[in-house]
Amino acid sequence: MPIYDYRCENCGKFEIKQRITEDPLASCPTCGGKVERLIGKNIGIVFKGSGFYTTDTRMAKDRARQINQERQKDNQALLDGDIKSYVEQAEKTDINIKEA
Ligand SMILES: [Zn+2]
Structure with a gap:
């Protein structure tokens, strides 16, 4: 107790x-x-998962940055007026997102 x-x-x-x-x-x-x-010193709530959380956050940030880069390629393709390139890039991006 x-x-x-x-x-x-x-x-x-x-x-x-x-x-x-x-x-x-x-x-x-x-x-x-x-x-x-009072906040008790004997109440043993230990956040053992904090290290994993940090790792997850960093991975999520990397993933978000990667997706942003893919999206920028999409936008660039669209700006260039190259619809075929845009569609190909968008399809590739969708595959990448599903793999996340
Ligand atoms: Zn009393």
Whole structure:
């Protein structure tokens, strides 16, 4: 069972074991005064996935940059008035996007 830190307006700081599913205390078990739950050092929420998230973000950025480059080629082909080239490039881009 995790230990939660509370601060009572009368008694000051105290710790109490609670099930994680229990509602936070609203009043002090000693004096009945108003309490607030502090951010507990014993609450073990660890974001183990942060490294992966960073990697995913970087990959997504690279992917977005790549797609942008493909889109620029599309636009350039269209500006050049080369419809056949544009269609070919657009088809290639669509295939690339599906592979992502
Ligand atoms: Zn109290």
